[in-house]
Amino acid sequence: MFKKPLSNLKTSAPLRSSDRRKLKQRVIxxxxxxxxxxxLLVPDGLQSExxxxxxxxxxxVYLSSSGDPLWFTIGKGSEDLIPTTYTLWxxxxxxxxxxxxxxxIPxxxxxxxxxxxxxxxxxxxxAAGQLVSIRMYTRKDQVPHISVPLAVGRMALPSDQLADGGAEKGKAVHVLQVWKDHLWDLGSKPDVPESEVIQIKQGSFESEEDIEDGPAPEGSDQSNPVADAGSETLQREEDLPQAPETPTTTDQSISYTPAxxxxxxxxxxxxxxxxxxxPAPSSTFPIPATLFYTNYILPSRPAFPTYVLPPASLKIDLESDSSDxxxxxxxxxxxxxxxxxxxxLTTFLKGADKQGLITTKALQKHSQQTDLLITAVASTHPLVLGHRRYPSVRDIEQKAAKKAEKEEKEKEAGSQQQLELIELWKPHISTVNLFKGIGxxxxxxxxxxxxxxxxxxYFDTHSLVNAHDKAYINLDSVLLDCITSKSSSKPKGKGAGLEPPSVEFMKRDELVKQVISKMQAWYEVRAPGKDVVQKKGTLKPVQVVIKIRQGRKASTLITGFEPFPVVSGEEMAEDLRKTCAGATSVSxxxxxxAGSxxxxxxxxxxxxxxxxxxxxxxxxxxxIEVSDLVGKK
Structure with missing residues (x-):
């Protein structure tokens, strides 16, 4: 939901004590x-934006005094409070x-x-539709751990359909907010707290027996996200072997032996x-052992190890079509x-040297170098020539990084192109004297x-606020002259020449509207890389009208785009000719x-x-206003 920047952000306003108490009671x-x-979750100093x-x-969004987004609602007038990852931490x-x-997670x-x-x-x-947090599962030294919540969302289906063959594909959770998205970026962006050791308690997990007692029962859908974790998940290069389309059962009690x-x-x-x-140049070498391990071996680990080497304890029949x-x-x-x-690491690298995969250099007795050096690799070794590439940890991380970079560029491009349109008003005729009186x-x-x-x-300094009702303003001679002034043209028809009714006071907001209505409308357009444009008149939206022309043929007409200096008529016609694959014209x-x-x-x-x-x-x-005068046939 917040994968792109928020727009129309209003200035944050402090929450009144009474509103904060109401919000706290809603949360409780x-x-x-x-x-x-x-x-704790609805602290003092809360602001809304x-x-x-x-x-x-x-x-x-409700922000803490330090600016961290804690709660948010989506939808006009929504009362549905959603906690952010900051709150869940x-x-x-x-x-x-x-x-x-x-x-x-990426x-x-x-x-x-x-x-x-x-x-x-x-x-x-x-239940379906219930708010849930999403945590990352890992194993450290054979002990299962879960992270703090890294996302919050709504269940797309009841949890009982996640097991027992109730559902095999599709969405489990509709994600609403996630760590590192643009809502999270509004806050202080602290480091992620430490993960927790999973404590197995009766009723804690839907499939707790899977964690303690071995393989999950047949039909269980605690799965590995090989292909279905998202529409963008793990799209690999064509030369990489594909993992099976249907992901497989996850069992936290299964692990690899040292061998x-x-x-x-x-x-x-x-x-x-x-x-x-x-493919690396010879100047890449020598490489210290620690860097060799960190920068080359670890990133080349299989992203989904069991598709490269199934644990022998599972006794998978690799010849069987159902082994997945x-x-x-x-x-x-x-x-x-x-x-x-x-x-x-030294023992491992020396063993690889004996196999002829790499060449290492022994440490000199009096050298300050403490790491074993890798001086060359054997690109023509039989193991290398016969190797079939698999999706690695590096492949997955690069895919996620490219996507993040693409979105960042789109964000920057959008911010560079975005027009800033400002409606302005200038004192005119009767309002000139008012503004002079105001100073x-x-x-x-x-x-x-x-x-x-x-x-x-002006109301405050001249004590014009009505003593009986502060929503009303007592009109002095300057305000009265402004709002009761006649038009420069002579009135016509019945009632012409009559004096305007006497007015002693007026509602504050209505008075402001009256004054602005007697001012002259202007607008200002700010476009990146262009001079600021100020013009007299009311800025109107671009009109996009779909209507029938020349018999029964529908056409789309775009007018009123001249005040928006980001595209000319000729450029628009050429671009839309390619985009819509149809004829275009400018007239x-x-x-x-002429000149309109x-x-x-x-x-x-x-x-x-x-x-x-x-x-x-x-x-x-x-x-932009789009009008379809044709309608659906």
Whole structure:
């Protein structure tokens, strides 16, 4: 939901004590927590701020005094409070949770929802639509750990459908907010707290027996996220072998033996030589052993180890077509030197040297170098030539990094192109004397908020606030002359020449509206890389009209784009000709005097495509009006 920057951010306003107490009571009631926890999660100094998502959904975020987003709502007038990851780090058991392997977390931060095969385990009896947190599952020294909540979302289906064959594919959780998204970026961005050791208690997990007693029962759907963790998940290069489309059962009691870990480390070394080191120039060497291990071997570990080497304890029949249904997911982090037979990096590298895979240089007795040096790799070794590449940890991380970089560039491009449109007002005729009386410059342009502020100051300094009702303002001669002044043209018809009715006071907001209505409308357009444009008149939205022309043919007409200096008529016509794959043209607006502007015609009903194009050029959506005069046939 927050994979793109928030828009229309309003200035944050401190929450009144009474509103803060109401919010705290809502949290206590909705999440069944104590008053002490309520004070922790709804602290003093809370501020509220309105925003819109990139999908134009309105929302409100509640910020701590330090600026951390703690709660938010989505939807106009919504009362549905949603905690952020900042709040869940304060009380991690606020919501029921589902856990997922570490390889899925970068995919969630990229904007994907959590798919059913990506769920390792979950707290029981979660209803569809219920708020849940998402935690990362890992194993450290054979002990299962879960992180603090890294995302919050709503269950897409009841939790009982995640097991017993109830569902095999599809979404498990619709993600609402995730660590490192643009809402999280509003805050202080602290380091992630330490993970917790999973304490197995009766009823704690839907499939706790799977953690303690071995393989999950047939039909269990605690799956490895090989292909279905998200629509963008693990799209590999064509030359990489594909993991099976249907992910497999995860069992936290299954792990590799030291001998199997050693074999996987050797495969990681071979992959590093084949894909990273063979193409490297000779100047890359020598490489100290620690850097060689950190920069080449560890990133080349298989992202999904059991598809490269199934643990022997599972007794998988590799010739069977159904062998994938028995494969667990094992975290690549478990593949390390300490878990292998070698125990020492030097021992492992010297063994690889004896096999002829690498060439090492022994340490000199009096050298300051403490690390073994790798001076060359054997690109033509039979193991390297016969190696079949697999998706590695590095592949997955690069994919996530490229996606994040692409989104960042799109964000920067959007911010560079975005127009800033400001409505302004200038003192005119009767309001000139008012602004002189206020002590303001009658020749400059003002925003509506500036006019309001000047008037409010005038009301206070001249003691014009009604003593009986502060919503009303007593009118002095300056204000009275302004709002009762006649138009410069002579009145006509019945009532012409009559004196305006006497007015002694007026509601504050109505008075401000009256003053602004008698001012002259202007607007200002700020476009990146262009001079600021100020023009007299009311700024009107770009008109995109779909109507029938020339018999029964529908066409899309775009007019009123001249005030928005991001695209010319000719450029728009050429761009839309390619985008819509249809004929386009530019001509003066029909039926209007010369110089009234141009209209761009696009063949066909192209309203959505034109809207998307104008927004991509930086014109805010609220300044575009699309009208379909044809209607659906």
């Amino acid at each position: 009631t909705s999440f069944n927590i104590s008053a002490e926890d309520g004070d 309105k925003f819109s998502t990139h999908l134009e959904e309105p929302g409100v 304060k009380k991690s058991d606020l919501l029921p949770f589902v856990s997922t392997p570490s390889a899925v 995919i969630l931060t990229g904007g994907a929802d959590l798919m059913i095969p990506g769920v390792v385990h979950h707290t029981p009896s979660i 199997e870990t050693s074999e996987l480390l050797l495969k990681s070394l071979v992959q590093a030589i084949a894909s990273l080191l063979s 249904s028995d494969r667990p997911y094992i975290d690549p982090q478990e593949i390390n030197i300490k878990a292998s037979n070698h125990k020492s 303001a410059d009658p020749k400059r342009l003002y925003t509506p908020s500036e006019v309001r502020s000047l008037l409010f100051d 003066p607006v029909a039926g209007k005097p 502007g141009f209209e761009v015609l696009v063949q066909g009903k192209q309203g959505p495509a034109v809207l998307e194009y104008l927004i991509s050029k930086g014109i805010p959506k609220r300044w």
